[in-house]
Amino acid sequence: MEKAPSFAVDIMLGKLAKWLRLMGFDTFYSNTAEDDFLMDLALKERRILLTRDRILVERMGNVAYFVQNILLPEQLKEVATKFQLNEIHLSGRCSICNGILVSISKSGIEKQVPPYVFQTQEDFFQCERCGKLYWEGTHIQHIEEIISETIRSANGQNAISPEKEGE
Numbered sequence: 001m002e003k004a005p006s007f008a009v010d011i012m013l014g015k016l017a018k019w020l021r022l023m024g025f026d027t028f029y030s031n032t033a034e035d036d037f038l039m040d041l042a043l044k045e046r047r048i049l050l051t052r053d054r055i056l057v058e059r060m061g062n063v064a065y066f067v068q069n070i071l072l073p074e075q076l077k078e079v080a081t082k083f084q085l086n087e088i089h090l091s092g093r094c095s096i097c098n099g100i101l102v103s104i105s106k107s108g109i110e111k112q113v114p115p116y117v118f119q120t121q122e123d124f125f126q127c128e129r130c131g132k133l134y135w136e137g138t139h140i141q142h143i144e145e146i147i148s149e150t151i152r153s154a155n156g157q158n159a160i161s162p163e164k165e166g167e
């Protein structure tokens with residue numbers, strides 16, 4: 001079985017880091033990480049360094065990857081395509097701290113979620129590191145939709161079809 005890639009993401013790509021975590025990829029991100037620290041970490045932990053810094057890529061060689069796009073959806077598409085992330089299915093990770101989300105039973109969290117959520121949702125997940133709660137109906141489903149849309153459009157045509165046939 002092919003191992004899922006893990007990433008280290010530079011300070012300019014915080015949103016991308018968050019989405020990679022939600023997709024389940026082990027992603028280091030800190031908004032105070034210096035280049036040298038990221039380089040060491042990437043080498044030591046065999047992480048792919050995602051960066052918008054060309055100098056960093058030149059110093060690192062193929063351990064680093066230069067993210068060409070500036071906007072998040074395109075960045076996610078670009079990275080997903082480059083590293084074939086859509087073929088890997090993982091359990092999610094916490095967008096805040098990169099901890100793994102584990103399924104938890106509904107009993108015992110009643111006071112921690114809004115009443116409406118407690119009544120309407122059955123599947124809850126909790127970050128094993130920081131304790132943040134996620135639930136299927138809203139958050140995770142929403143994420144999956146966005147990710148699958150992103151991946152689908154990445155695999156499909158990139159031309160924008162004409163919206164108007166005429167006036």
Ligand SMILES: [Zn+2]
Nearest residue numbers: 094097127130
């Ligand atoms: Zn967490």
